[in-house]
Amino acid sequence: MSEMKPIIQVKNLCVNIKMDEGLLTPVRGVDFEIYPGETLGLVGESGCGKSLTSKAILAINDKKCQSTGEILFRDENDEIVDIIALEKASKRREFLGFRKAKPGEADKKTAIRRLRTIRGKQISMIFQEPMVAFSPMYTIGNQINEATLLHITKDPVASKQITLDMMKMVGIANAEKRYDQYPHEFSGGMLQRALISMALVCKPRLLIADEPTTALDVTIQAQILELMQELQKELGMAILFITHDLGTVAKMCDRVAVMYLGKIVETGTAKEIYKNPQHPYTKGLMGSVHKIGTLKQDKLFSIDGTVPLALNLQPGCGFYERCTERIEGVCDKIDPENVCLGGSHCVACHRCKKEAE
Amino acid sequence: MALFKKKTTKDESYYMASQWTLMWRKLQKHQLAKVSLVILAILYIGALFADFFAPYGLEEFSALYKNTAPTKIYWKDEDGNFTRPYVYGLTKVNDRATFTVKITEDTSKKYYISFFTEGIEYKLFGVIPTNIHLYGLVDEEGNPARDHNGKALARINIFGADSTGACIYSRILFGGRVSLTIPFVSAAISFVLGILLGGISGYFGGIVDNVIQRIIEVLSAIPSIPLWMALSAAIPPDIPVSAMYLYITIILSFIGWTGLARVVRGKFISLRKEDYVTAARLAGVSDIKIITKHLVPGFLSYLIVNLTLGIPGSILGETSMSYLGLGMKAPATSWGVLLKETEDLISVAQCPWKMIPLIFVVITVLAFNFLGDGLRDAADPYK
Amino acid sequence: MTDQQKHELILQVRNVSKVFSSKGVNVKAVTNVSFDVHKGETIGIVGESGCGKTTLGRCIVRAIEASNGEVIYKTLAGEEVNFLTLDKKQMKPVRKEIQMIFQDPYSSLDPRMTVLDIIGEPIKANYPKMPKAEREAMVKDIAAKVGLNTTYLMRYPHAFSGGQRQRIGIARALILKPQVIVCDEAVSALDVSIQAQIINLLKDLQREMELTYIFISHDLSVVEHISDKVGVMYLGKMVEFGETEKLFANPKHPYTEALLSAVPVADPEVEMDRIPLKGEIPNPANPPSGCYFHERCSYCTERCKTEVPELREVDGRMVACHRAEELSLRGFDYSTVE
Structure with a gap:
């Protein structure tokens, strides 16, 4: 895949939130890239910063969250845009013509317009709770059609046809009838399908799926995962798949990035991560899940302690306190660097670095 | 004042804080509520110590002061030197030109503003009898500006007087x-x-x-x-x-x-x-x-x-x-x-x-x- | 524990039903569920949302009153009582023997009480005359057992993380030394690594205190890990009940088969070969005729559409399917054990 150009490159992304108690750093220097047609799984426990990362890509984080770093997105014209620079430009306070854009900076209005064409059209998102992603006041068709009208065509007849086609594509039977129904008339699985059709109707080049199946039952989850895989094949989009569920990641993803306390601690192909985890956290995570069909261990492997709060963090490995393989004097003082173990497998761990040398 | 003391949220006292302590802390972060x-x-x-803070009782009014503006307080004497703040009493003057009665300041006698002066008697909390008020007027000898019946010779109405001549404050x-x-x-x-x-x-x-x-x-x-x-x-x-x-x-x-x-x-x-x-x-x-x-x-x-x-x-x-x-x-x-x-x-x-x-x-x-x-x-x- | 003790029947759930009615619509949340629980076992109850597993659990502990049925419980004193029909007075000594652990570690602890008070509350209610010092000693004892730092007992719940809160909930359920504990999605709200901690803790406590668990969860891999026997529920009915490994390796009910096939295994090399289910879970207010599953079942016959299958014994297992004997269904392959 090396000859392909990545569709998105995230470089040293940080998200900071200033609070009364100090600086909260839920995302602390995240790097990854996604190539066209591939699925990257972003795995981690609650509070590791995976959702904030995905929202930073769409520049839809809260006002109090400040993103720094670079998010380089390759748009359909093969042009590279930095989403963070756009976000900054769009949020710049302009007052009666004062504080105009400096040379090299995007103009505020252009930046806002540019962000809008990227959001929804080029990058779109599926949320965890389909029940709250739709407004109960409008019909499902109406809400999906909104995106079509905004980004594809202004013609209401053509637009409705495109919307209906998309609804059929995601497996909503009887789409013409369903178009005029309200969200409460849909089941959870059907709503998630509708949400997917809303995200895909503009044929985005990157789809961010934030825990798309967590709220669903197992049998429905399997259906949705299969649907996403089929649609990916058909439309060729890249997927950033965010979840805490190691099972769905194994099914869905080509490459996996494991996040802990705002940093990616290990990346690699799904096989590398699952068969040969190197970072002590990844190992712990893999050991914590019981695989059906394997011999029952008496005890599950478990990581002691709890995830610390990302408040006023000092340098050093974030996993230090819970790690069983820590090196005193090194892991608690110095931020671990990324070590490549061949192929695409990289680990940020002092112990692994030592062994590699 | 403990009310304005800043506290970090993540210390042990935070963990041991009951609901009311937490509410109190959160309330303190609300500046407007704190000021309120x-x-x-x-x-x-x-209101509780109204008898003390108010220079006059509820029944003390004076027809002379009907609808008068806030009493003017002087800081300088006639020669322009700074002195104890004082006020003048009021007096009725017949205007010979228009044949009307005008009320003007009686500049013949100064009444000085004094704190913790004696005034009308009252009972603090309804029990303790006293006649000390936060402020009032005294004459040059330091005696309360009242006649032998206790009636005020001059009044200080900082917010003016109402239609009965009582102190609005x-x-x-x-x-x-x-x-x-x-x-x-x-x-x-x-x-x-x-x-x-x-x-x-x-x-x-x-x-x-x-x-x-x-x-x-x-x-x-x-x-x-x-x-x-x-x-x-x-x-x-x-x-x-x-x-x-x-x-x-x-x-x-x-x-x-x-x-x-x-x-x-x-x-x-x-x-x-x-x-x-x-x-x-x-x-x-x-x-x-x-x-x-x-x-x-x-x-x-x-x-x-x-x-x-x-x-x-x-x-x-x-x-x-x-x-x-x-x-x-x-x-x-x-x-x-x-x-x-x-x-x-x-x-x-x-x-x-x-x-x-x-x-x-x-x-x-x-x-x-x-x-x-x-x-x-x-x-x-x-x- | 001797084998004989282990096989002692402690709980017999018989035809438990629960009907919720509102505005003239009756919804059968649980219909005629029966199963046996032996001492020291863990019974897993699995099913998708709306299948009635939580309602069943709450009926068993009498957090809600069942509409019908019996739960024959063998008390510590050795009597057999119907737990569901005991009146207040009879209930008093037995109440503490069946306890519950809740799903949400946040809403299950009163934020206005210290941990010491939360864990000690059941003692206060049941032994009001116990001196304070003794009660606090008991609380400390149980808190240490569930892995809580006993120096933090004066703290309020907001000082604790989800996993620690769940430990507090477990301590509260255990302080009265119950026999049976219903765990209602006890680990579902927790992160994976914390889940493992709590599951290990539950297993350790079971061994130490001779507990019997009814473990309700939608997570099949957790249930497979912790349970000795598993019951699968669909639309308020128990469709299959049997020993865990047998049931997972060789399901007898088509719904169990479909459910198992949908579980994503945390291994990228294992291909998911899902057995597709037609349609969606029917509305429980208006269930289909015959077998509730027939509309979605790929093995459906005419008989399934009209005749309700009873839960019956097939090969040492309880199955509610007309074709249980003839069908050969796919489960997990336990032969490829690593």
């Missing part, structure tokens, strides 16, 4: 006693009735709930102003005015509990479904214990918020009733009675200082609203 709390404290202290303080406390009477009655009936409604459900809810609907359909007018006409005029006002307030608060009862009922129902209540039930905890230990503490903070936000309404209610002449009547004093002086445009135009009580009403109402707002944010410290 201080303002309210000042107002209530002022003093009357605001005394009026605060009524205007700031009566709302609490109705709040207290609403509180008890609201918790009781709302609680019964929410806990037992079924028919009891249905009956109480229908009663609430009927009561909230009764318009309160006509009722107030009818009551104020029906109560015999020979009872004291403030007592009569209290009765009306009590009667009205028997209607006013309905909103609170609904809040209590709703909270009761939602809290009853919480897992920790189920857990207590499964552990064999009795119903009474569940209500007193889990349910009531669970919504008490919300009730306080509701009450705080309800008080401004009562204050304004009293003010407007008295203004309309349905509530308190002079000589009894309340802020509404004071505002009655501003009924006509001429008196407002000629004596703008008569609007000063209005400022107090506005400040009090705003302070209660801001405090309630802060309390609402703090009411659930676990979110």
Whole structure:
């Protein structure tokens, strides 16, 4: 895949939130890239910063969250845009013509317009709770059609046809009838399908799926995962798949990035991560899940302690306190660097670095 | 002042902090609420010690000072040298040219402003007899500026005088006693009735709930102003005015509990479904214990918020009733009675200082609203 | 524990049903569920949302009252009682023997009480005369057992993380030394690594205190890990009940088969070969005729559409399917054990 150009490159992304108690750093220097047609799984426990990362890509984080770093997105014209620079430009306070854009900076209005064409059209998102992603006041068709009208065509007849086609594509039977129904008339699985059709109707080049199946039952989850895989094949989009569920990641993803306390601690192909985890956290995570069909261990492997709060963090490995393989004097003082173990497998761990040398 | 001390949230005292401590801390982060709390404290202290803070008693008025502007305070003597602040008394002068009586300053005698001077006698807290006031006037020898009958020779009215010639500042303080406390009477009655009936409604459900809810609907359909007018006409005029006002307030608060009862009922129902209540039930905890230990503490903070936000309404209610002449009547004093002086445009135009009580009403109402707002944010410290 | 004790029947759930009615619509949340629980076992109850597993659990502990049925419980004193019909007075001594652990570690602890009070509350209710010092000693003892730092007992719940809160909930359920504990999705709200901690803790406590668990969860891999026997529920009915490994390796009910095939295994090399289910879970207010599953079942016959299958024994297992004997269904392959 090396000859392909990545569709998105995230470089040293940080998200900071200033609070009364100090600086909260839920995302602390995240790097990854996604190539066209591939699925990257972003795995981690609650509070590791995976959702904030995905929202930073769409520049839809809260006002109090400040993103720094670079998010380089390759748009359909093969042009590279930095989403963070756009976000900054769009949020710049302009007052009666004062504080105009400096040379090299995007103009505020252009930046806002540019962000809008990227959001929804080029990058779109599926949320965890389909029940709250739709407004109960409008019909499902109406809400999906909104995106079509905004980004594809202004013609209401053509637009409705495109919307209906998309609804059929995601497996909503009887789409013409369903178009005029309200969200409460849909089941959870059907709503998630509708949400997917809303995200895909503009044929985005990157789809961010934030825990798309967590709220669903197992049998429905399997259906949705299969649907996403089929649609990916058909439309060729890249997927950033965010979840805490190691099972769905194994099914869905080509490459996996494991996040802990705002940093990616290990990346690699799904096989590398699952068969040969190197970072002590990844190992712990893999050991914590019981695989059906394997011999029952008496005890599950478990990581002691709890995830610390990302408040006023000092340098050093974030996993230090819970790690069983820590090196005193090194892991608690110095931020671990990324070590490549061949192929695409990289680990940020002092112990692994030592062994590699 | 401990109120303004800054604290970090993540120390051990935070972990050991009870609900009320957490609420208090959250409230402290709400600057407006904090300022409001201080303002309210000042107002209530002022009302409580009105006899002391006010230079004149309620019955002290002087026809000479009718509708006079705030007393002018002099800092310099005739030669332009700084001196103790002093005022002049007033005197009647016949204007020979127009044949009218003019009231002018009597510059023949200076009265100095003095603190902790003797004035009219009163009983502090209704028990301790004293005659010391925060400030007053003395003559050059340091004797109180009063004649042998205790009548004031000259007056200092910092907010001016009303149509009877009484000090508006003093009357605001005394009026605060009524205007700031009566709302609490109705709040207290609403509180008890609201918790009781709302609680019964929410806990037992079924028919009891249905009956109480229908009663609430009927009561909230009764318009309160006509009722107030009818009551104020029906109560015999020979009872004291403030007592009569209290009765009306009590009667009205028997209607006013309905909103609170609904809040209590709703909270009761939602809290009853919480897992920790189920857990207590499964552990064999009795119903009474569940209500007193889990349910009531669970919504008490919300009730306080509701009450705080309800008080401004009562204050304004009293003010407007008295203004309309349905509530308190002079000589009894309340802020509404004071505002009655501003009924006509001429008196407002000629004596703008008569609007000063209005400022107090506005400040009090705003302070209660801001405090309630802060309390609402703090009411659930676990979110 | 001797084998004989282990096989002692402690709980017999018989035809438990629960009907919720509102505005004239009756919804059968649980219909005629029966199963046996032996001492020291863990029974897993699995099913998708709305299948009635939580309602069933709550009926068993009497957090809600069942509409019908019996739960024959053998008390510590050795009597057999119907737990569901005991009145207040009879309930008093037995109540503490069946306890519950809740799903949400946040809403299950009263935020206005210290941990000491929360864990000690059941003692206060059941032994009101016990001196304070003794009660606090008991609380400390149980808190240490569930892995809580006993110096933090004066703290309020908001000082604790989800996993620690769940430990507090477990301590509260255990302080009365119960026999049976219903765990209602006890680990579902927790992160994976914390889940493992709590599951290990539950297993340790079971061994130490001779506990019997009814473990309700939608997570099949957790249930497979912790349970000795598993019951699969669909639309308020128990469709299959049997020993865990047998049931997972060789399901007898088509719904179990479909459910198992949908579980994503945390291994990228294992291909998911899902057995597709037609349609969606029917509305429980208006269930289909015959077998509730027939509309979605790929093995459906005419008989399934009209005749309701009873739960019956097939090969040492309880199955509610007309074709249980003839069908050969796919489960997990336990032969490829690593």
